[in-house]
Amino acid sequence: MSGFLALIGRxxxxxxxxxxxxxxxxAFFVVVVALFPLGLGPTPALLARIAPGxxxxxxxxxxxxxxxxxxxxxxxxxxxxxxxxxxLPLAVVALAKAVAHWLTTGLxxxxxxxxxxxxxxxxxxxxxxxxxxxxxxxxxxxxxxxVGAALVVGARRxxxxxxxxxxxxxxxxxxxxVAAVEAGSAGLETRPHLLLLAALLAGAVPLAPLxxxxxxxxxxx
Amino acid sequence: xxxxxxxxxxxxxxxxxxxxxxxxxxGLLGYGLWLGLLNSPADYQQGETVRIMYVHVPAAWxxxxxxxxxxxxxxxxxxxxxxxxxxxxxxxxxxxxxxxxIALVTGALWGQPMWGTWWVWDARLTSxxxxxxxxxxxxxxxxAFDDPExxxxxxxxxALVGVVNLxxxxxxxxxxxxxxxxxxxLRMGGSTIDPxxxxxxxxMAGGYFAVFAVALLLRIRALYAERRLRQLRLSLPDA
Amino acid sequence: xxxxxxxxxxxxxxxxxxRPVFRDLSFxxxxxxxxxxxxRNGGGKTTLLRIVAGLGRADTGEVLWxxxxxxxxxxxxxxxxxxxxxxxxxxxxxxxxxxxxxALRVAGRPTDRLGDALxxxxxxRLAELPAGWLSSxxxxxxxxxxxxxxxxxxxxxxxxxxxxxxASVAALERAIAAHRAEGxxxxxxxxxxxxxxxxxxxxxxxxHADAGRLPxxxx
Numbered sequence: 001m002s003g004f005l006a007l008i009g010r011x012x013x014x015x016x017x018x019x020x021x022x023x024x025x026x027a028f029f030v031v032v033v034a035l036f037p038l039g040l041g042p043t044p045a046l047l048a049r050i051a052p053g054x055x056x057x058x059x060x061x062x063x064x065x066x067x068x069x070x071x072x073x074x075x076x077x078x079x080x081x082x083x084x085x086x087x088l089p090l091a092v093v094a095l096a097k098a099v100a101h102w103l104t105t106g107l108x109x110x111x112x113x114x115x116x117x118x119x120x121x122x123x124x125x126x127x128x129x130x131x132x133x134x135x136x137x138x139x140x141x142x143x144x145x146x147v148g149a150a151l152v153v154g155a156r157r158x159x160x161x162x163x164x165x166x167x168x169x170x171x172x173x174x175x176x177x178v179a180a181v182e183a184g185s186a187g188l189e190t191r192p193h194l195l196l197l198a199a200l201l202a203g204a205v206p207l208a209p210l211x212x213x214x215x216x217x218x219x220x221x
Numbered sequence: 222x223x224x225x226x227x228x229x230x231x232x233x234x235x236x237x238x239x240x241x242x243x244x245x246x247x248g249l250l251g252y253g254l255w256l257g258l259l260n261s262p263a264d265y266q267q268g269e270t271v272r273i274m275y276v277h278v279p280a281a282w283x284x285x286x287x288x289x290x291x292x293x294x295x296x297x298x299x300x301x302x303x304x305x306x307x308x309x310x311x312x313x314x315x316x317x318x319x320x321x322x323i324a325l326v327t328g329a330l331w332g333q334p335m336w337g338t339w340w341v342w343d344a345r346l347t348s349x350x351x352x353x354x355x356x357x358x359x360x361x362x363x364x365a366f367d368d369p370e371x372x373x374x375x376x377x378x379x380a381l382v383g384v385v386n387l388x389x390x391x392x393x394x395x396x397x398x399x400x401x402x403x404x405x406x407l408r409m410g411g412s413t414i415d416p417x418x419x420x421x422x423x424x425m426a427g428g429y430f431a432v433f434a435v436a437l438l439l440r441i442r443a444l445y446a447e448r449r450l451r452q453l454r455l456s457l458p459d460a
Numbered sequence: 461x462x463x464x465x466x467x468x469x470x471x472x473x474x475x476x477x478x479r480p481v482f483r484d485l486s487f488x489x490x491x492x493x494x495x496x497x498x499x500r501n502g503g504g505k506t507t508l509l510r511i512v513a514g515l516g517r518a519d520t521g522e523v524l525w526x527x528x529x530x531x532x533x534x535x536x537x538x539x540x541x542x543x544x545x546x547x548x549x550x551x552x553x554x555x556x557x558x559x560x561x562x563a564l565r566v567a568g569r570p571t572d573r574l575g576d577a578l579x580x581x582x583x584x585r586l587a588e589l590p591a592g593w594l595s596s597x598x599x600x601x602x603x604x605x606x607x608x609x610x611x612x613x614x615x616x617x618x619x620x621x622x623x624x625x626x627a628s629v630a631a632l633e634r635a636i637a638a639h640r641a642e643g644x645x646x647x648x649x650x651x652x653x654x655x656x657x658x659x660x661x662x663x664x665x666x667x668h669a670d671a672g673r674l675p676x677x678x679x
Binding site for chain 3: 002003006007009010014018076078079081082083085086087088089220221
Binding site for chain 2: 147151152154155156157158161164165167168169171172175176179182196200203207211214215218219
């Protein structure tokens, strides 16, 4: 347990020292969301209609940008060997990495989303569902991304590849996340959607680190 | 498993099976097409367009069977670490992707006269599209490494992750579809299908599976030859 | 360290990229023992070190610690290994001290040897600088300090002297001598004249490249 927390602590400290990396991901999130009104016109009704999808899809794309470095940096500098020899099972290493990734990328995205939602004219009733959905959904995305990141260690064009293999797996998160916001906008019950997102997270927490751990073992060998 | 795990024995078996499978494929497809296109009734609702079903539905079946093959071979490779299972997985994904593409294209061709548009975000079509994406990701990942063994293992893990996710994706797409398309879409097949249509459908399915088996075995054989070549070149002395 | 441990490598064969590097390699090492891996590039020195560490996989054969295969309990074996790879595994944004400390904490090891380890390699004054500011020799020393501070009994060092000046090599030799005196073991792959101390044995994995060759036991 202490090793697990120490690894999260180390990654958080690294992210703080190299703050530009996190800032770039968030800047990407903001810029891409801003492109939609520019591309589709500023009609408030249209923007409010597409806001849930735009915010969720952009949050997914922003997350994809950060995955290729998740293990590759450690693999390049020899740190992955040290992690493999840390005595922590590699599945636990993967879980720690996913937690650190979510804290540095997922959580800031969740906090930024309502600000961007304002610019897209999202109805006020939809905000709780947007926030709750992102809070439940982005950890699942981080976990799936950790699997992808572990699989592409050492691959050519790892950045594109990780998006290509992870994005299809995130489709359920996208569907239920957007559905929750739309239900909120329409004043309907959002609980079923949020419960489904929670179920996905509950499934991903044990399974994704196992797959990522197996992939890391292959990358080390 | 281990009886066929010997590459030479496997190759001998494959070479023995291939001509028979080839004849079966040509025969079944020929007979099935004759039945389906000329010797079966038109649908009272869909008219002659229903004949697209005979090339579309078996393709979708084989697309799914291809992913099962991929997943089983991947599991076998991870458990027993046998190189033939790796080759089978590598061979299965482009072949499966090909049949998925056939299913998508024929689906679009069927959709044009039936729905008046080439593409509809129908739950089935969307699920098949996602299946196609999973195949693409698997192919890209297995070929992205300089060390083929690493690519094979990474691909195997991804294939198994995909198997766990497929039902979830299918469920979410169905859910999404009912949210966004409450109007009932005309579905192909269904329980009321005429027996006169079932015969050509099953004959075609047999033909498709035979083609799948032929393509799979040919590709395994080619990949095996490629790997042997690599091993021989690596075993040359330095000088 | 109890001083009565035993490392046995039995009939190890390994390949890299489908190409065999050595076959039927065997040796044993007891507490206080040292082994130098020498030989040409591509001879399998790193491959052998990785397998002994539990990082690499052997085609056949096994690595035993006190008679137990190390693959039976990877976590326990990892606790015995002090690993220095050919890369330094330092995070440039962390200071030298933070790098070593983080590695110790992630591995659940005590940090009480940290100060001595930095001292031994003359890093005390550099320890608060980001690793990215250090020269390659200073980084190598930091990576070595991580091994010294680990308290692990089996040091596995891949080219430890790369980038080191004469004084640092001497410091490393003293550290190795002290480690062996405490009952630790050292296996080092090196091209240079690193003195592992008395009774250190030489092994060239590439000499075991041919099939059918009899394994020769050392130490």
